[in-house]
Amino acid sequence: MRVLLDTTFSRRGPSGTSVYVDRLGAALEEAGVEVVRAANPRRPAPAGGGVGSAVNLLLDRLWTDVELPRRGRRVGADVIHHPLPARGRGTRCGQVVTVHDLAFVAHPELFDARFRRYAALAHRAAVRGAEAVVCVSHATASELAQHWGVGGERVVVAHHGPGQIEGRGPASRGRGADVDEPGARQGRHLLYVGDDEPRKNLGLALAAHARYREACQADGEPPLELVLAGSARRDGPGVRCEPAPAPARLAELYAGAAALVHPARHEGFGLTALEAMAAGAPVIAAQCPAVVEVCGPAARYVQADDADGLASLLRAVGRDPGLRERMSADGRRRAGVFSWARSARAHIKAYTVAGG
Missing domain, CATH: 3.40.50.2000 (Glycogen Phosphorylase B;)
Known part of the structure; x- marks a missing residue:
């Protein structure tokens, strides 16, 4: 053919x-x-x-x-x-x-x-x-x-x-991390991958991250920064932009993430969520049919307008290495289906x- x-x-x-x-x-x-x-x-x-x-x-x-x-x-x-x-x-x-x-x-x-x-x-x-x-x-x-x-x-x-990181195992995740310590491969930042078109719902991630920072600071805990990888450009406390990262750099960002934040209101598939799971990054997503189809029970979900709910999940994965490890393992198994x-x-x- x-x-x-x-x-x-x-x-x-x-x-x-x-x-x-x-x-x-x-x-x-x-x-x-x-x-x-x-x-x-x-x-x-x-x-x-x-x-x-x-x-x-x-x-x-x-x-x-x-x-x-x-x-x-x-x-x-x-x-x-x-x-x-x-x-x-x-x-x-x-x-x-x-x-x-x-x-x-x-x-x-x-x-x-x-x-x-x-x-x-x-x-x-x-x-x-x-x-x-x-x-x-x-x-x-x-x-x-x-x-x-x-x-x-x-x-x-x-x-x-999966995209450019198919087949990477745990040892390849998180350059410089101590892979023998539970949770050490992850947890350096929160990650958003994509652009700023309305359906991607970046505003939800930013609002939730701001509330998450407030909660962390009130309890004397250092908040994780939110890295925006791709074409999205937003300024704010604790927000860092990485425009158009090369595939190797994107793989590093996935591997070091406490979670991928995937707030899209609508997707046809959700490739970044699959990439994140394949790299061992936990996924927190707005609930839309395609992303649920891809991530299944491996991800945690919120409604697309629930900034408080998303902030609570960010707090949970940010402070609990055991939760990150469980979500990471679930995500890798789920990614193996594709x-x-x-x-x-x-x-x-x-x-x-x-x-x-």
């Missing part, structure tokens, strides 16, 4: 999509699939709106609608896989599209009207035109069925595997449905 995989977003900087594309491509090749990679050669789109963004959207459409199908014909691909919703035209190849989430439908209040219209049009066209649809979780597949009536055999659920090899097998099923 020969699959043309659109790797455009692998070259646009670190993101959940780039991890997905890179790791999936490698796993497919290990499973015996011939993967032909193709990326839009233009530069990444500039931030903001205006004419520049409109031109880039047009160039994106020309790539997915015209150039990618042309390359598919040229290389004799059986299937074209679009890791983000898109639809090529004028091709006899089976087309597979990945739907990561329908947050703009489930939580329209978190997005502006123009984005909602564009996202709905793009997703509907891609799903309608594809021979098979990959959903990254059962939660996303349920949303697709609930909101748009799309389901059946052409919808295949394929969970991600792998890119398993994801590749599910994708191959989707390619077969599409005619590959």
Whole structure:
């Protein structure tokens, strides 16, 4: 089977999509699939709106609608896989599209009207035109069925595997820590990984951390700082930003964390939560279906507006090495359920449905 995989977003900087594309491509090749990679050669789109963004959207459409199908014909691909919703035209190849989430439908209040219209049009066209649809979780597949009536055999659920830290064992966690002392591998900081878009709900983490600091100081205990790893930029007492950490540095941050704070109101999967569990970091998350699907009983949950509840959990993991060790062990076991090899097998099923 020969699959043309659109790797455009692998070259646009670190993101959940780039991890997905890179790791999936490698796993497919290990499973015996011939993967032909193709990326839009233009530069990444500039931030903001205006004419520049409109031109880039047009160039994106020309790539997915015209150039990618042309390359598919040229290389004799059986299937074209679009890791983000898109639809090529004028091709006899089976087309597979990945739907990561329908947050703009489930939580329209978190997005502006123009984005909602564009996202709905793009997703509907891609799903309608594809021979098979990959959903990254059962939660996303349920949303697709609930909101748009799309389901059946052409919808295949394929969970991600861990990101860049798959397979790391306890000895690799926490450089410089005394691994013989219970809890010493963790507990140096609290960690948030991601950006500051509204659905990620960073404000909950910041509010809870402020209350946690107050409680610690009232009892004469030193509070842990909150590290924001990624593109989020916020200032405040006890808050430190680490912009775009390299994979090795991100692995260190996971390994040294008393907990990953995952306050998102909506996710399609929750890759950072899986990465954290694989690295041995406890996970405290806002309760949303996809994250519960991924983390199961290994995580601790709060409602997405419960700053007091989150602050209490931060206090618990910050002061109790035994709790951290138990959550770490539970998380590693849970993370072991997921792998890119398993994801590749599910994708191959989707390619077969599409005619590959």
